[in-house]
Amino acid sequence: DAKTTQPTSMDCAEGRAANLPCNHSTISGNEYVYWYRQIHSQGPQYIIHGLKNNETNEMASLIITEDRKSSTLILPHATLRDTAVYYCIVRLFPGTASKLTFGTGTRLQVTL
Amino acid sequence: GAGVSQSPSNKVTEKGKDVELRCDPISGHTALYWYRQSLGQGLEFLIYFQGNSAPDKSGLPSDRFSAERTGGSVSTLTIQRTQQEDSAVYLCASSPWEENGYTFGSGTRLTVV
Numbered sequence: 001d002a003k004t005t006q007p008t009s010m011d012c013a014e015g016r017a018a019n020l021p022c023n024h025s026t027i028s029g030n031e032y033v034y035w036y037r038q039i040h041s042q043g044p045q046y047i048i049h050g051l052k053n054n055e056t057n058e059m060a061s062l063i064i065t066e067d068r069k070s071s072t073l074i075l076p077h078a079t080l081r082d083t084a085v086y087y088c089i090v091r092l093f094p095g096t097a098s099k100l101t102f103g104t105g106t107r108l109q110v111t112l
Numbered sequence: 113g114a115g116v117s118q119s120p121s122n123k124v125t126e127k128g129k130d131v132e133l134r135c136d137p138i139s140g141h142t143a144l145y146w147y148r149q150s151l152g153q154g155l156e157f158l159i160y161f162q163g164n165s166a167p168d169k170s171g172l173p174s175d176r177f178s179a180e181r182t183g184g185s186v187s188t189l190t191i192q193r194t195q196q197e198d199s200a201v202y203l204c205a206s207s208p209w210e211e212n213g214y215t216f217g218s219g220t221r222l223t224v225v
């Protein structure tokens with residue numbers, strides 16, 4: 001699986017959009033971008049994934065650049081409960097249920 | 113149940129003892145994974161099972177670690193002769209074959225004293 005690079009930490013004011021970047025310059029054509037988050041003392045939680053088109057669900061939006069070398073996870077209206085470590089992962093899909101390799105992620109701190 | 117269930121939630125054991133950690137995946141999920149997370153560290157892949165295929169054991173740190181999955185459902189992770197460095201949160205996750213994302217359990221916090 002391709003490696004990813006994320007900032008170690010970010011701050012965001014409550015109610016504002018949180019934009020979390022991820023670089024994956026060695027991504028291959030059949031690899032997807034996944035985002036998970038881990039709130040303190042809990043197991044990781046799936047957020048969203050995409051291949052090349054932008055994706056949106058009830059939790060977040062995922063913007064992938066045209067060359068697919070980077071992406072941004074957007075939490076449109078961050079709340080205190082969004083404080084967590086966010087992991088950007090690339091892996092093969094579908095039909096290739098394989099291990100996720102977690103990096104160190106971005107620690108997002110949402111403040112009042 | 114609705115989610116991945118792990119038991120026990122906490123386990124304290126003496127160095128040198130064997131422990132068994134249990135994972136009940138979501139019904140119908142064909143893939144099951146074990147990870148561990150040491151204090152303040154990231155997630156470390158241990159092993160995964162996919163249907164009837166041979167498990168990927170590439171992440172097991174030593175031969176003291178083993179896991180099985182019975183009947184394609186419940187999985188048990190066994191650690192023999194536990195050491196203090198085995199202290200961590202052990203996380204289990206499952207997913208369907210055509211998966212959107214893993215669902216993780218709440219983990220078992222193992223403390224070796």
